[in-house]
Amino acid sequence: ETGVTQSPTHLIKTRGQQVTLRCSSQSGHNTVSWYQQALGQGPQFIFQYYREEENGRGNFPPRFSGLQFPNYSSELNVNALELDDSALYLCASSPPTGAAYNEQFFGPGTRLTVL
């Protein structure tokens, strides 16, 4: 069983540019969540997608947007990059709801540096 994968591993962009990060969820998982982790901090929830619809959003501006595809893979798009967007971006998938509890399975993350 393949776990959660993310691409690219590392990325360097300049202020004002746009970036797309990709996530392949674990087989059979239909919920994907995205997190931003600044250096030395815990992950901060950006948003969650369930069956291709946004299903909750954290305190992030609209320039952070996402998509989930029919195969449940997902993209995180960030427009007009700012220096403070430099962080590790984590994707997590979880299996179909219906169970009493579903743990989240995290990918290794994409390290974004904004210069």
Add this chain to the structure above:
Amino acid sequence: DAKTTQPNSMESNEEEPVHLPCNHSTISGTDYIHWYRQLPSQGPEYVIHGLTSNVNNRMASLAIAEDRKSSTLILHRATLRDAAVYYCILSYRDDKIIFGKGTRLHILP
């Protein structure tokens, strides 16, 4: 969102038990208590969760106070591989978990 309070860091000797505390005095009746850990250069990984009763799994035990205002993650026999940041999190089921800063656990050989 209900908040948790954890010590910034803890140390333990290898092969000894470790008790990681978490306070959550504003927990609501539907909040689950989750623990995740993050090893260096990796994404977080699930450790254990509970609602009201103490829980055991192959990785750890979770002891929940009777009033649910605090809990303790117990690693029965720490190894060097257990050195990580441990996050105590409250949320309803698995939805939109909100991480704090966690406890950085150092294991001394």
